[in-house]
Amino acid sequence: MRHAVVTGGAKGIGLGIVRALAAEGWRCSVLDLDPLGAAAAAEAGGDHLSVDVTRPDDLRAAFASLAARIGPVDALVNAAGINLTGPAEELSDEDWRRVIDVDLSGTFFACAAAFPWLAPDASVVNVASVMASRARAGRVAYSAAKAGVVAMTRTLAIEWADRGVRVNAVAPGWTDTPLIRGQVAAGTLDLGPVLRRVPMGRLATVDEVAAAVLFLLDERASFVTGHVLVVDGGYLAAG
Numbered sequence: 101m102r103h104a105v106v107t108g109g110a111k112g113i114g115l116g117i118v119r120a121l122a123a124e125g126w127r128c129s130v131l132d133l134d135p136l137g138a139a140a141a142a143e144a145g146g147d148h149l150s151v152d153v154t155r156p157d158d159l160r161a162a163f164a165s166l167a168a169r170i171g172p173v174d175a176l177v178n179a180a181g182i183n184l185t186g187p188a189e190e191l192s193d194e195d196w197r198r199v200i201d202v203d204l205s206g207t208f209f210a211c212a213a214a215f216p217w218l219a220p221d222a223s224v225v226n227v228a229s230v231m232a233s234r235a236r237a238g239r240v241a242y243s244a245a246k247a248g249v250v251a252m253t254r255t256l257a258i259e260w261a262d263r264g265v266r267v268n269a270v271a272p273g274w275t276d277t278p279l280i281r282g283q284v285a286a287g288t289l290d291l292g293p294v295l296r297r298v299p300m301g302r303l304a305t306v307d308e309v310a311a312a313v314l315f316l317l318d319e320r321a322s323f324v325t326g327h328v329l330v331v332d333g334g335y336l337a338a339g
């Protein structure tokens with residue numbers, strides 16, 4: 101059985117990816133600080149390890165333990181992420197560092213920690229965002245982090261190509277998850293104007309994002325690497 105590891109797999113997009121992988125016969129382990137990761141991993145026949153992706157030593161130990169218990173890693177999906185919003189001049193140093201630490205450094209640390217345990221034809225998918233390519237006021241750290249994820253994805257793709265490891269990204273647009281619902285509840289996001297700028301007029305579902313991830317992991321994408329697959333209902337196309 102193929103073994104996938106999903107960071108941020110306890111909730112939202114990561115959980116959708118865990119469930120979609122399990123439905124296609126993958127055994128799926130979850131690295132997530134949220135205790136709900138245990139239920140997600142149990143659904144997918146894998147392990148849950150409570151790991152903070154900003155801690156590279158903990159990630160190295162986690163991948164070594166998963167590889168020893170379950171075997172080589174056929175797929176790594178990096179979905180752990182946070183977003184702290186606010187005007188750039190008011191964003192605290194700590195908030196800037198936290199978003200860069202989790203979203204950018206956490207994604208890199210997980211890739212690097214997984215590398216020794218990746219199967220020869222393994223595949224990595226990093227969850228970026230449309231915010232890597234399009235500015236939105238109040239999201240300076242998040243946009244910078246996600247643009248970094250895209251650049252890092254391309255670099256790893258060329259560095260790891262000779263080992264047969266493919267590295268791609270998905271760039272979801274606005275997706276219906278606890279993160280977005282939390283921003284709406286906190287009053288930091290008004291969905292009305294947002295959805296008016298999405299040509300398809302609605303949020304993405306986690307299943308739609310997961311389907312794009314599964315395509316990139318699949319053998320049918322065997323010559324696709326260094327690519328960013330946008331799943332946004334036309335948001336970027338609309339400019």
Ligand SMILES: NC(=O)c1ccc[n+]([C@@H]2O[C@H](COP(=O)([O-])OP(=O)(O)OC[C@H]3O[C@@H](n4cnc5c(N)ncnc54)[C@H](O)[C@@H]3O)[C@@H](O)[C@H]2O)c1
Nearest residue numbers: 108110111112113133134152153180181229274275277279
């Ligand atoms: N929801 C959207 O509209 C949207 C759009 C584009 C991209 N994304 C990206 O998709 C990914 C998932 O977002 P979501 O909306 O599902 O969010 P979410 O908050 O619903 O889920 C994020 C998960 O990451 C975990 N996590 C956060 N920090 C962590 C850390 N330091 N170590 C380990 N785990 C950690 C959380 O516990 C949670 O389970 C993120 O990278 C996000 O930036 C989301």
